[in-house]
Amino acid sequence: MIVGLIGKVEKKEPTSVHLNVNGVIYEVFVSVNCSSEIEKQDIKLHISHIIREDSETLYGFLDINEKMMFERLIKINGVGPKVAMAICSTFKPDIFVKIVEEKNVSLLKKVPGIGPKSASRILIELGEFSLDGSTPQLTSAHQEAIMALESLGFKKDQIQKVLQECTACDTPSLVKEALKKIQKI
The missing domain is CATH 1.10.150.20 (5' to 3' exonuclease, C-terminal subdomain)
Known part of the structure; x- marks a missing residue:
C-alpha cells in the first residue's frame, strides 16, 4: 500500500499530477485546491491508494x-x-x-x-x-435511527441526546427506546 510519495512534478493539471519518483512516473489525482497549492517542482504527497478489481488509483494530498x-x-x-x-x-x-x-x-x-x-x-x-x-x-443502527426519528419530525440535537442514553443495538429497538425517552422529556 502506497501512503506517500516524494518526487518531481513532471506534469500538473487541475485534477492530477504526474510525479517522477526515482524514474518511475505516477499519475496521482488531486483536488483543485491541492493542485493550486503545488508551486514547487519537488513535493511530498500523502497518498490514498485505492485498489479495485479493474484499477489501482492514487489520490494525493499536500494537507x-x-x-x-x-x-x-x-x-x-x-x-x-x-x-x-x-x-x-x-x-x-x-x-x-x-x-x-x-x-x-x-x-x-x-x-x-x-x-x-x-x-x-x-x-x-x-x-x-x-x-x-x-x-x-456512529453505528449504522444509530445512523438509521437518527434518520427515522428525523423523518418523524424530531430535532437532531434532541435525537442525539436521547440516543446517547439508549442501550439497544438494532435500529427498530433503538427507535422504540428513543421514542419512549423523548416522550418523557
Whole structure:
C-alpha cells in the first residue's frame, strides 16, 4: 500500500499530477485546491491508494487533513472517490468541518454531483465530524435511527441526546427506546 510519495512534478493539471519518483512516473489525482497549492517542482504527497478489481488509483494530498477528510468521505455508502474529490475540490477541510457541524445542506449541494438527498445523507452519516479523529463513529443502527426519528419530525440535537442514553443495538429497538425517552422529556 502506497501512503506517500516524494518526487518531481513532471506534469500538473487541475485534477492530477504526474510525479517522477526515482524514474518511475505516477499519475496521482488531486483536488483543485491541492493542485493550486503545488508551486514547487519537488513535493511530498500523502497518498490514498485505492485498489479495485479493474484499477489501482492514487489520490494525493499536500494537507494531511484533506486526506483524512477524503478517506472519511469514501467510507460513506454511495460516495466514491470522484464525489469525495469533488467535495475536497470545493471545500478546504476547516470549512468542511463547519459545514458538517452546521448541517448546511445548501452549501454541500453546491458540490457537482451532489443533490439534496445525497447532501442530507452525507451530513447524517458524518455525524460529529472532526479532523482529529477523536469523534466516535456512529453505528449504522444509530445512523438509521437518527434518520427515522428525523423523518418523524424530531430535532437532531434532541435525537442525539436521547440516543446517547439508549442501550439497544438494532435500529427498530433503538427507535422504540428513543421514542419512549423523548416522550418523557
